[in-house]
Amino acid sequence: MLEAIKYNNRKLEVLDQLKLPHSCTYQGVTNVTQTWEVIRSMKVRGAPAIANVAVLGVAVELNEKDFNSKEQLYEVVKEQLEYLQTSRPTAINLRNAANRIISLLSVQLQDNKLSVNDMKERIIKEAEDIFRECKMKNLAIGEHGASHIINHLSTGSQATILTHCNTGSLATAGYGTALGVIRSLHLRGMLAHVYCTETRPYNQGARLTAFELMHDKIPSTLICDSMVAALMKSKEVSAVVVGADRVVANGDTANKIGTYQIAVCAKYHKIPFYVALPVSTVDLSLRDGGAIPIEERPSVEMTYIQGVPLAPTDMNCWNPAFDVTPAELITGGIITERGVFKVQELEKKISTDKEDGIWY
Known part of the structure; x- marks a missing residue:
């Protein structure tokens, strides 16, 4: 790995x-x-x-x-x-x-x-x-997420997963969060296929997730970000599993730019949408996603790839690194090292753990 x-x-x-x-x-x-x-x-x-x-x-x-x-x-x-x-x-x-x-x-x-x-x-x-x-937490996330997805598959079928950005060993101390769930499905022989998005403009999916999937010989296909809706319409997708950079008290989730639109498409196509994360990603100090600070990156990340220009150099650019997925679109659940929870259960669970001294 x-x-x-x-x-x-x-x-x-x-x-x-x-x-x-x-x-x-x-x-x-x-x-x-x-x-x-x-x-x-x-x-x-x-x-x-x-x-x-x-x-x-x-x-x-x-x-x-x-x-x-x-x-x-x-x-x-x-x-x-x-x-x-x-x-x-x-x-x-x-x-x-x-x-x-x-x-x-x-x-x-x-x-x-x-x-x-x-x-x-x-x-x-x-x-x-x-x-x-x-x-250790990543391994637990993978096991909880895989079990939950398997339990919701039709009898005899394997899971086909769509993921976004990079959430594997390259994004953690090892194994991964959302990609950890995919790894656990694969190790159990319950993974049919993975679709990963390219994740423009920084291309973490194309450069990193695709690299990890091929390195570990996990059956996978790379798609452009703009192909998600067409994929969901034309191919069988069992679930979407993504990571998170911050989840606030009501369940709103900040993740790599492009996550929100995938969640909207998943809701329309009735595909379960999961967010996989350690509880250290939960921020109960903020009530909703509108309070999450969203990092904006330099325009050169949009207009160039490895020094090669893709657009006019003086073109105005808006380059937020993240977007916020509303809690109601997280239909599958929140996958953590302590289990899989419905969005509305998360705050109570984390608050109880903090009171008991179980935190981070």
């Missing part, structure tokens, strides 16, 4: 996804400044992967530094994590991972039995735990 993130002996490397599928090149990351750059430039992308790289970037820099006091360590790490959150504003996973580290820092700051070096080591370990837990 492809790896977006390599972390061994407190050394961090990320796969430069701008060079895929033509070459697999890993770039070493040794400090927070480099971490911000690889996230912002989308050398690493995908909400879970962004969070993992952010906290590991802090860890590798901390490992090479000494601090005079616990107070100094607290302020430095807090500032680094706040800076990293400016790299990509829409995905919530990075903020939740940062809050987890900051909460631990706050507790340790008050513990007089801990030395500054003990505090540093515990922060590094917490970052490593976040990375380790991500793959």
Whole structure:
């Protein structure tokens, strides 16, 4: 399976996804400044992967530094994590991972039995735990999602899935969210076929998802974004499964641009629409999708592909990186590491888990 993130002996490397599928090149990351750059430039992308790289970037820099006091360590790490959150504003996973580290820092700051070096080591370990837990959660998402879809298939049939953008091992610590569900279906012998969209303008589907599917020998077909409605009309599609960068309290979901129109088409054609995500992607502080900050990317991403112009260079462009799918269009359910929930069940489930101390 492809790896977006390599972390061994407190050394961090990320796969430069701008060079895929033509070459697999890993770039070493040794400090927070480099971490911000690889996230912002989308050398690493995908909400879970962004969070993992952010906290590991802090860890590798901390490992090479000494601090005079616990107070100094607290302020430095807090500032680094706040800076990293400016790299990509829409995905919530990075903020939740940062809050987890900051909460631990706050507790340790008050513990007089801990030395500054003990505090540093515990922060590094917490970052490593976040990375380790991500793959475990992805495996659980895959199993829950596959089981739910299989249970809703007609007897003797296999699933044909449509997915959008890249949600596999390249977008996470491994295995994937929506693509993890597809992998689990395939491993169970219950997957007939996968259709993946190209995902303009950044082409994550064409460059990354198609690459992962072929690498893992999963039966698949690439389609243009504009072919989704025609596909649903002319081919048998069992379900749509996509990922998410943020899900708010009422179930509205921000995901890669183009997701909303796929959900509209799925509703019209009566095809179940699922969103697969770890609960760290849920943001209960926002009531509806209108409050989600939507990142806008440079127009050059629309007008050029790998330096080749596609449109007049002075053409006005609108390039939002994400759109918001209303909760009522998520007809299949929300797939998490804790099970599959109806949209209206999500807030209560997550709120209960937070009260019980089960969070992130």
